[in-house]
Amino acid sequence: MKTKVSLSLVIGAALVGCFLLMLVVSFFYTPFAVNEMRSAERFLPPGRPYLLGTDNFGRDIFSRIMKGTQTAFFVGTLSVLFGMALGISLGALGGYFGGWTDRILTQLGTTIQAFPGVLFALMIVAVWGPGTFNTIVALSITAFPGFMRITRSGFIQIKEYSFVEAAQTIGVSPLKIMLRHILPNLLPSLLVAASNGFAGALLAEAGLSYLGLGVQPPEPSWGRMLNEAQGYLLRAPWYSLAPGIVLVLAVLGFNLLSDGLRDLLDPKQ
Amino acid sequence: MKRRFSPYYLLFLVGIILIAAVFLKGGKEERENKVVVVVPQDPDYLDPHLAAAAGTYEMMFNVYEGLLKPAPDGSLLPALAERYSVSEDGLTYTFSLRPGVKFHNGKPVTAADVKYSLERLMGTATGQPLSPFFTKVQAVETAGTPGAQKVILRLKAPDAALLSNLTTAMIIPEDYQELNTRPVGTGPFRFVEYRPGQWVVLEKFADYWQEGLPLLDKVEFRIIPDREAALIALKNGTVDIYPRIEPGRITELSEEFYTLQEKQNLVQVLALNLKRAPFNDLRVRQAINYAIDKDELIELAAFGFGTKLGSGFSPAMVEFYETGLEDLYPHNIEKARQLLAEAGYPQGFRAVLSVPSNYAFHVDTAQIIVEQLKKVGIEAGIELVEWAVWLQRIYQGRDYEMTITGLSGKLDPLPVLIRYTSDYANNFFNYENAEYDRLNQLAAAESDRGKRAVLYKKAQRLLAEEAAAVFLMDPHYLVALKKTIAGYRLYPIYVQDMSTVYLTNRGTR
Numbered sequence: 001m002k003t004k005v006s007l008s009l010v011i012g013a014a015l016v017g018c019f020l021l022m023l024v025v026s027f028f029y030t031p032f033a034v035n036e037m038r039s040a041e042r043f044l045p046p047g048r049p050y051l052l053g054t055d056n057f058g059r060d061i062f063s064r065i066m067k068g069t070q071t072a073f074f075v076g077t078l079s080v081l082f083g084m085a086l087g088i089s090l091g092a093l094g095g096y097f098g099g100w101t102d103r104i105l106t107q108l109g110t111t112i113q114a115f116p117g118v119l120f121a122l123m124i125v126a127v128w129g130p131g132t133f134n135t136i137v138a139l140s141i142t143a144f145p146g147f148m149r150i151t152r153s154g155f156i157q158i159k160e161y162s163f164v165e166a167a168q169t170i171g172v173s174p175l176k177i178m179l180r181h182i183l184p185n186l187l188p189s190l191l192v193a194a195s196n197g198f199a200g201a202l203l204a205e206a207g208l209s210y211l212g213l214g215v216q217p218p219e220p221s222w223g224r225m226l227n228e229a230q231g232y233l234l235r236a237p238w239y240s241l242a243p244g245i246v247l248v249l250a251v252l253g254f255n256l257l258s259d260g261l262r263d264l265l266d267p268k269q
Numbered sequence: 270m271k272r273r274f275s276p277y278y279l280l281f282l283v284g285i286i287l288i289a290a291v292f293l294k295g296g297k298e299e300r301e302n303k304v305v306v307v308v309p310q311d312p313d314y315l316d317p318h319l320a321a322a323a324g325t326y327e328m329m330f331n332v333y334e335g336l337l338k339p340a341p342d343g344s345l346l347p348a349l350a351e352r353y354s355v356s357e358d359g360l361t362y363t364f365s366l367r368p369g370v371k372f373h374n375g376k377p378v379t380a381a382d383v384k385y386s387l388e389r390l391m392g393t394a395t396g397q398p399l400s401p402f403f404t405k406v407q408a409v410e411t412a413g414t415p416g417a418q419k420v421i422l423r424l425k426a427p428d429a430a431l432l433s434n435l436t437t438a439m440i441i442p443e444d445y446q447e448l449n450t451r452p453v454g455t456g457p458f459r460f461v462e463y464r465p466g467q468w469v470v471l472e473k474f475a476d477y478w479q480e481g482l483p484l485l486d487k488v489e490f491r492i493i494p495d496r497e498a499a500l501i502a503l504k505n506g507t508v509d510i511y512p513r514i515e516p517g518r519i520t521e522l523s524e525e526f527y528t529l530q531e532k533q534n535l536v537q538v539l540a541l542n543l544k545r546a547p548f549n550d551l552r553v554r555q556a557i558n559y560a561i562d563k564d565e566l567i568e569l570a571a572f573g574f575g576t577k578l579g580s581g582f583s584p585a586m587v588e589f590y591e592t593g594l595e596d597l598y599p600h601n602i603e604k605a606r607q608l609l610a611e612a613g614y615p616q617g618f619r620a621v622l623s624v625p626s627n628y629a630f631h632v633d634t635a636q637i638i639v640e641q642l643k644k645v646g647i648e649a650g651i652e653l654v655e656w657a658v659w660l661q662r663i664y665q666g667r668d669y670e671m672t673i674t675g676l677s678g679k680l681d682p683l684p685v686l687i688r689y690t691s692d693y694a695n696n697f698f699n700y701e702n703a704e705y706d707r708l709n710q711l712a713a714a715e716s717d718r719g720k721r722a723v724l725y726k727k728a729q730r731l732l733a734e735e736a737a738a739v740f741l742m743d744p745h746y747l748v749a750l751k752k753t754i755a756g757y758r759l760y761p762i763y764v765q766d767m768s769t770v771y772l773t774n775r776g777t778r
Contacts (some may be wrong), residue, residue, distance in 0.1 A: 037640050039568045056517065057569055057637065130653060212626045217651050218636040231629070234521050 009260025015253025023069045032060035034067045035218045043236045053238040061242050064220035071221045076201040079139035087147025092178050095155025109145035117142040118207050130213040154186040188265035195258035199251045222247045303487035307499045307508040316448040317439035318399045323763040328490045330764040333439035333454035343761040359427035359716040366418045370478045373459040380411035380418040385443040402434035427714045433681035457483040457768040484771035511749040516572040532576050533746035534585035534678030534761035539739035544699040554736035556608035558598035560645040570633045575742040580729040583743040585761040589682040591726035594733040605645045617646020622671045626653035631673045667697045682725045700737045
């Protein structure tokens with residue numbers, strides 16, 4: 001069997017790789033202190049020494065974008081992980097046991113999916129208050145039904161296979177069957193969904209922060225930067241463009257990666 | 270010989286008519302003596318006694334008037350009352366009505382109208398006051414002859430702020446029931462039309478009592494809530510005046526515009542909860558005062574359009590302002606560190622700075638203050654709170670460590686400085702000082718303006734010396750206008766006085 005490495009995969013992996021590199025570097029080094037203000041150097045256009053220019057407080061935009069990667073990836077990773085964990089366990093229960101359990105869980109998932117993702121997250125944040133932790137919880141809840149569907153349909157399909165029936169006949173515990181025998185078969189599609197979900201989480205986090213409900217100032221976040229920049233759209237266009245383009249690239253990267261992974265891992269092709 | 274009718278002649282005639290039409294039309298447009306002002310919100314009520322929004326007052330200031338009227342410098346001008354006198358004990362105010370003043374419906378203003386208006390505000394008939402300002406008024410009486418009418422107010426206790434409050438007590442025709450749909454007042458402009466979400470249109474009141482005013486024939490308040498859209502409307506000529514333009518945006522305006530700026534009589538304050546450690550220690554509060562560089566703050570947050578404050582009072586009210594306090598705590602990091610060390614916090618401390626999230630200006634200020642406090646070791650974390658939460662938890666509940674807000678000034682120092690008295694319901698500073706309370710009580714009972722000013726100045730000095738809070742700045746109020754507009758006057762309160770505004774390019778027909 002020939003492996004197909006598509007262009008999407010290459011570009012996606014390269015973009016995601018760049019962001020991972022930026023993320024790691026930002027923990028040790030940023031060109032300037034992230035929150036340091038310089039009144040004499042506000043609204044400087046991109047150039048030297050400020051690679052992407054400075055903002056309304058004279059803070060270095062590039063440093064803040066680097067630091068913002070931490071926020072974006074922290075929220076993205078955790079919300080996808082939590083969403084995945086919740087989705088897989090509920091999907092596995094429903095898919096394996098069927099019946100009433102399945103019906104209730106499916107209905108729950110459908111109900112949550114009926115709300116637009118960001119709107120639902122907004123509602124949760126409005127009730128529990130803003131902040132990084134609540135943002136993660138909100139995004140996890142909106143993310144889990146997707147994972148639940150994939151897991152459930154996979155389980156329904158695979159539990160009919162003879163190797164599962166064989167395991168059941170010799171008395172292997174249901175938990176072990178689920179984890180050892182069925183779940184590994186679903187990993188490729190879950191990985192694709194995770195990569196896709198990550199892009200969605202980045203966008204949702206930026207959206208919430210833009211509305212002032214995510215990360216609190218002065219800590220940088222791409223969405224917050226967009227919010228702060230919009231008042232200076234004509235005076236300092238680079239201030240809005242920089243976080244905007246970075247956000248587009250990150251979302252594009254993860255979407256391409258997920259497309260590429262699907263082509264690579266899909267057993268049907 | 271019969272003259273042949275030439276088609277060229279006809280063509281020539283049509284041409285003349287067209288040119289004349291264009292000229293006439295052009296001339297007509299230029300003659301329209303009208304100004305469009307952009308405002309951010311709809312009026313809440315057109316009835317002046319029900320309206321509570323500052324956004325309504327700023328428009329209807331042109332339609333309604335009280336016995337007295339504020340002047341651009343914050344002093345009081347006689348309006349419907351020509352003269353007034355106050356009795357020695359401060360309990361009886363006698364107003365002589367200006368003769369010949371008419372309502373927009375043509376009826377003359379009588380003492381009965383004034384009595385009706387004031388009693389409607391006091392809730393004499395209903396038992397439910399529409400205004401909180403006249404609780405000390407016992408009775409309103411009319412006197413005098415039809416040609417020289419008088420209104421007498423009898424008070425239960427002296428009320429030094431009564432005269433200022435009377436500027437908001439709009440006089441309306443007695444028993445007129447349609448105020449909310451067809452407002453009738455005595456102001457320089459009469460109400461024409463209100464379309465929700467679109468505009469409020471006013472036109473010149475020809476019988477206005479001030480000779481020669483107003484200068485415009487028509488004023489339109491265009492309602493545009495979005496600041497971006499408002500700025501675009503100004504740039505493309507849809508509106509002529511944009512009050513409260515953001516300071517960061519004026520560099521975008523072309524040569525066709527100019528801006529006016531003035532202190533807006535607002536105290537932007539960093540409040541410290543005095544009931545909580547470490548803010549209960551005077552040295553800590555002084556250290557924070559020394560640590561904050563107000564000049565840098567004004568430059569960064571307000572693009573330089575602000576006036577540094579030293580106490581809880583704006584210099585916009587010149588008469589009552591204690592000068593020199595703004596330099597009581599000059600920016601000095603060494604001194605701040607030293608005071609912190611004396612107070613037992615050599616390494617600084619951590620605190621939460623709660624900011625109402627809907628005020629971008631306060632959020633910006635907070636970010637700058639966090640950086641400035643960091644330099645003396647104080648680690649402040651910003652917590653954004655919604656406006657409703659801020660009002661409930663912080664303003665009323667006093668549950669916070671540090672917060673930033675703007676306290677708007679009035680025409681009188683009383684409502685501004687009473688905020689720090691120990692028995693004031695929303696003294697969210699938790700400031701308690703017997704001497705301060707005493708000064709305020711004395712000033713409230715004193716009807717001589719000069720003596721009141723001395724007392725209020727002492728009170729301001731006390732607030733500053735006690736570092737009751739960090740008094741940051743009075744951010745300037747900026748107005749952008751087309752260069753063809755002149756005569757716009759700025760007030761220390763939230764009003765758009767259109768009576769003196771005029772167009773400079775008129776007459777070029």
